[in-house]
Amino acid sequence: MDALYVGIDVSKDRLDVHAHPSGQAFAVARNGEGLAELIERLRAFAPALIAIEATGGFETVVAAGLAGAGLPVVVVNPAQVRHYAQALGRRAKTDPIDALVIARFAEATKPAARALPDETTRLLAELVARRRQIVEMMAAEGQRERRALDKRLKKSIARLRKALEKELAELDAEIDDSIHGSPVWAEKEDLLASVPGVGPVVARTLIAELPELGTLDRRQIAALAGLAPWTRQSGQWKGKSFIGGGRKSVRSALFIAAMVAARHNPVLKAFRDKLVAAGKPKLVALVATARKLLTILNAILRNKTPWQIA
DSSP states (O other): OOOOEEEEEEOSSEEEEEEETTOOEEEEESSHHHHHHHHHHHHHHOOSEEEEEOOTTTHHHHHHHHHHTTOOEEEEOHHHHHHHHHHHTOOOOOHHHHHHHHHHHHHHHOOOOOOOOOHHHHHHHHHHHHHHHHHHHHHHHHHHHHHOOSHHHHHHHHHHHHHHHHHHHHHHHHHHHHHHTOHHHHHHHHHHHTSTTOOHHHHHHHHHHOTTTTTSOHHHHHHHHTOOOEEEEETTEEEEEEOOOSOHHHHHHHHHHHHHHHHHOHHHHHHHHHHHHTTOOHHHHHHHHHHHHHHHHHHHHHHTOOOOOO
């Protein structure tokens, strides 16, 4: 009997489900009763894998409910699903068709089902994300202040920046309490921050938004962070390599850490300088430095050994 792959398209009000290759399809409401019905019906299917497309947070409760029921579930990247649909020539877009495409994508790629973050880890990720939003708002207000000419506008901006600074301090305190309230997280922060160039903000971003760090090999972790290079190539023509996908917030944090490490970390500084001396563009050298830094951090958490120069 063929293994069964289930695709679930999540919308605001309902869940469209398609089982492949059996062709069974149905829809349930996106509420408590609908989720209970979904779990019961999927248990009867005994699927090899259930794939849910990430849809801005709507999928979180569904994925958590299925995983809690012991079903093999994975949240897949919507961009990858769209590209797969284009490769199949699927131009129509409806919820039932999306569910079928997701199921076929799961069958073709067989992404590994991983344990979902627990409630505490999700809360930390939300706090870190909110901190990032506050920092972005402060930067935007700083730009407006430099352009403002009217004194009243400047005062308004100053009041808002003061409120944002207060909110940022409170968030930092909450994140600090969360990290130091968990011996495992505290140990991870100490290990990550032992690397010159990695400060508390970067360490906490990695703990919250890249919990797989230390459990995967270097290629897998680079792909999750969006730092794995891919090359455009056709016949004898070979284009440039690119990076993309993955977790943007993690990649951004690693770029910041790489810029600092390229100045203050002797190993990564030598690595980056060697690439530039060999004629690599500075941006390419920075990407490679960020990828090497991620590899180092992955090994440090895997081996639970702090940074040391060999």
